[in-house]
Amino acid sequence: ACQEASSEKEDEKEETNTEENASDNNEEENKEETADLEGSVVIDGSGTVFPLMSKLAENYMTNEQEGVSVEVSRAGTSAGFKKFLVEDGTDFNDASRQIKDEEKAKAEELGMEVKELKVALDGLTFVINKENDWAKEMTDEELRKIFLADGGVTKWSDINPDWPDEKINTYGPNENHGTYEFFYENILEEKDLVEDVNLQQEYSTLVKMIEEDKNGIAFFGFGYYVNNTDKLQAIHVDFGDGPVEPSLDTIAEDGDYADFTRPVFTYLNVDLAKEKTHVLDYALYVMNNVNEVAGEVGFAPIPDEEVQESIDFLEGLK
Amino acid sequence: MMQTNREPVHVQELIAKKKQSKNLFLKFEKSIPVILFLIASISILTTIGIIYTLLSETIEFFQEVSIVEFFTGTVLKPLSQNPKFGVLPLITGTLTSTLIAMLVAAPIGLMTAIYLSEFASERIRKICKPLLEILAGIPTIVYGFFAFTFVTPLLKHIIPGLETTNILSPGIVMGIMIIPMIASLSEDAMTSVPNAMREGALALGATKLEVATRVVIPAAFSGIVASIVLAISRAIGETMIVTIASGSSKSFTFDITESMQTMTAYIVEVTGGDAPAGSTIYYSLYAVAMTLFVFTLLMNLFARYISKKFKEDY
Amino acid sequence: MKYVDAGQVQKRMNFRLLLNAFSKVIFFLATIFGLVVLGILIYRVLSDGISWINIDFLTGKQSTMPEKAGILGAILGTLWLMVVVAPVTMFFGVGTAIYLELYAKKGRFQSFIQTNIANLAGVPSIVYGILGMTVFVRALDMGNIVLAGGLTMSLLILPITIVASQEAIRAVPNHLGEASYGMGATKWQTIKNIILPAALPGILTGAILSLSRAIGETAPLVVIGIPALLIPFPGSIFDKFTVLPMQIYYWTLDSSLVEEYAYLAAATIIVLLFVLLLLNTTAIVIRNKFQKRY
């Protein structure tokens, strides 16, 4: 099984630009070198990472291993960890924040080896209604004030007297989501959110809410913004050096938007990966292809060294 | 005398010969009531199963959260760092959506029933009833989709302050979904009022409306009330419409233009595709489900009680 | 002395008749209201989805790319679900109905079971979902496979099936059974050879209608947990699966991610409604064709 997996890996490395044709050709080559794998890979977790993971899963199943069934759910980062950190849990847990100490402790308690695989970079994007023509640019500090309970801002005019004297309606994903926790921990530094913030389980609901609320402002992953540029506009955030529009370039490593950029991960149950060849194979596939796919679904790629580091680790498991 | 020149068949002798195998069969026959009884007990097992699962985890939950806090708390923040488990926001959400649904379904359903049983010609009735049944047969997910993508935007034109997710729109759509239920059950109750009673009133010079409102409805009253109670129970338990169209905000409010969460929607949200076992949130699921179950059970028993107790004696 | 004044009666008559006519119109409009909504609903779904329905959509695999996405997986999932639900509910539903109608002594116990069944029919579907998740998925450790979903759905529609079967059995005239007993048939022979065949159309009609309920249910499956992306087709009752309503649910939710998903959801709704219409028509045809010939 090890041999099969390793030869497969080489193919994948060659197959950098994932074009339909290229992969088709590769597939034929694979047929000769690797046996078909079978089994299922179970992924749950972040809704932010879901588009990326589902894309990868689909490509894997159509182009690489038809016999392997990769199923992707998206209960949210925290909910996902709860299903990951149990006996015979999920194989991967997507996360839009880093694993927490108590979650690590839980893994240790179970004697479970967990590997963090950084897969992409996501810019936390603040979106407003299309008709909002005043708040297109804001400083990071102003954004914080809008969302903080004691930020002193409830109306647009509290920020800028020229802006409408209307109440700001704040929205965001609920606590099931890593996005919320990233926002709460890293941006608000664990200070309380405004009392009436409207937290939702579904991103689609948030998109719709901002689309229809002139005074609404919401935060979520960049991916949910780029797919809805016709309905929403993103706030250009001024981190001190002038307003920066979130984009694949700016949210990249060391980009101008980096302050609001966060890495997103998938966590691998290493024990299961050792046990099941196809899980490891899929993990390798993810790392080998993630940077290609990331852009399509609104993520910035991570540096090649980091990818290589993960790949080396995974290779070591064989 | 038979055309065939074989010995005539002697059936009773043949039967006697087969007796042996018949005896075996009769033994099997004896066990049939027992087998069927076991099969029938599945329905009781189901009830026991529901009550047992809900109850045992609910008890677990109440060891972590006080029962008083649960039933009187107005703050529901199951996921936050220091979670709060007040069920009142969910109860108000559920009751509000049910109330809205009933405000739509009860009058329209009743008027439909009256029209079909008292005014409509046989032909119209024959056309309308199956069409209404289609309405009842549409999956709730479709209604959810409809509420979210059609009714809410439509209502926004009328009520500008309406939020994108609100309890009003799913409430209305739920009501529409329930119309056929009230209409058909009430119509059954009304048509079972004997015609002699209608004739008695008509012969006094009553109009059809007067016959309907003063004779038929009072006579069919228990059936009508039972249909409404059953519809309430249905509305309380309805899940997908509210899940899709009312969002998941858990504020304790009575503003129907805002998003409210119902008990059912809470269950969907918390399971979020697959509930993580063992946590307080997980147990809260059962506590909420238990509350929901008790609510609907009471409604069902109440409906049965009404239709039995006040069975019309004409 | 005269109490009923003719003139007054006359005057009031105008008002009463007007009110009567007016109410008739209002009641008619109320009746039409539901149908109008039905019309709008169907029109919207059709206009959004019909152009997305083609062979590739019906026979394709699930995909994140709208132009490649298909729903064969969901259709097969629905079919596999029925492979579990249909026999299980038929077996338990008809069995229970036979017991209650033909074996159980009329009395407290029988009426207790009957009340219990009526109450089960009113239990919200999501509660069945929780039961299924707790018992089949977790306790029996099946995971979210077809079998677990199917058993959950079976429990959900069992009460409806039982009641429909009971009615069908009750509708079989007594004299048929008597004729059979008179020939020396045993009770079971009579049930098997005479009563059940005569009740079968009614039982089937009821069963099909309750199956269509199971096909349209979403909530219990949401609780049991159906993956948002599951490309392989289910091949047995032990496989993971998705069904049409779940696909609609996910596509509706994800329409913010990819706008076209909304159309895919609408197209899937069309397919689902078509399947339900087909089932209901079958039920009606069976009902009409075999309606009481005795």
Place this chain on the structure above:
Amino acid sequence: MSAITVMEQPKVKQRSNVEVLRTAEQEKDVVFDTQNLNLWYGDTQALKDIDLSIREKEVTAIIGPSGCGKSTYLKTLNRMVELVPTVRTTGSIQYKGKSIFDRSLRVEELRTQVGMVFQKPNPFPKSIYENIAYGPKIHGIKNKMILDEIVEKSLRGAYIWDEVKDRLHDNAYGLSGGQQQRLCIARCLAIEPDVILMDEPTSALDPKSTLKVEELIRDLKDDYAIVIVTHNMQQAARISDRTAFFLEGEVVEYDKTDVIFHEPQDRRTEDYINGRFG
């Protein structure tokens, strides 16, 4: 239009038919004048060329074998027959000189003036009081005092007041069959009609109740025109002034009751009366 005279001692008036007829002969006006009436249920003709006039302050009995159209004719008089959607009629019926099929005449009005009592007592599932008050109420009488008075008067008029006065607010279904039927008559009296149509009003009653109702009918005719359908020839002979014999949708013979019963002109009438068929 006549008002109900409240009778305190209901049993005083017992006159023979002959006497009634004698005093009546000249003065009585025609209330219902039926001419050439034909009626079809769908394709089957139930009434054929009916000519019949119903007179004020008389009891007109309609007899005939089952299915001959008695009920149909009765229900045509207050147009209740039109509740059957397939019904079609030709010919004319004049009520006090006006055609009842006239478009300007509303059925509700007609039925207010032409009361009806049915074969099976059909009280509403309400209290005794509400049963009687129903008619006046729908005609707009709301005053509680007036209603009380009407209820009492009507119940007295139907000879049932004494039996029910202590339980006016009990459900009417607690009454016996005979009481229920008298209640239905009282209900009819409450709207002070001119004509009362009765379709076998005693056929569901025991002999004792039957006698009571017959007695009541005899008294009511002082104020009302009464048309009664009956299967019971003795009853027709006992209480009616005129009798019409129906056969297969036709009026075979219509005359004073004693003529019909003692010197029928038509062979078929004679046969029927002597129990030779039906």
Place this chain on the structure above:
Amino acid sequence: MSAITVMEQPKVKQRSNVEVLRTAEQEKDVVFDTQNLNLWYGDTQALKDIDLSIREKEVTAIIGPSGCGKSTYLKTLNRMVELVPTVRTTGSIQYKGKSIFDRSLRVEELRTQVGMVFQKPNPFPKSIYENIAYGPKIHGIKNKMILDEIVEKSLRGAYIWDEVKDRLHDNAYGLSGGQQQRLCIARCLAIEPDVILMDEPTSALDPKSTLKVEELIRDLKDDYAIVIVTHNMQQAARISDRTAFFLEGEVVEYDKTDVIFHEPQDRRTEDYINGRFG
């Protein structure tokens, strides 16, 4: 046990009752011997102290007014009455010398030997063939050839073969009422019982069909003991050898048919036969 003799010309045997009785007198054995039979439905007694013996190769008629217990008695003979859960019996019925209430005797066995034909023709909703083959099949006879033979023989025995032989596999509901009743008799013959119980077998039939069935009954008695309940006294007189007159659950009189009809011993029998009540 008797076998059916298939008759090619069913109409040859037409003997008068008297002749039948004469030849029968000595030889006939008692098939059913009822003694002291009492039967209750819950608390109401439907049969009181019945003593009655049914003889082989005879037609025994049971007459009496409605509700007197005729059907109940008939259904007691093959224990069908026990399908009503509240039934309670005392007394004895011997079938060929053995008590039918004996625990060792299974009702199914009894009913195999004692066939029954009901008031309303009640064929199964199956083909004609399947209707006849039903009995043999449930008793384990599966051989297609034997079944074919039984079906033909039984249908011939019930004089209906010629009418249905070309459509054996059509649904039995396509037959007329009279044909259906003869089919039911054929169905009963198919298991070659010793006794055939008939509960008003012709009351749902038109006169022509009735005559056909009566003729059939007269012929069947050569091989079977037949008990027939009938409302129709002429019928009883026409076809039966003995007649029992039931009244309010009791046997008022039981004797040869001509005795019952011409010199009844009991006043009530005479009254009933002369149509003075019932």
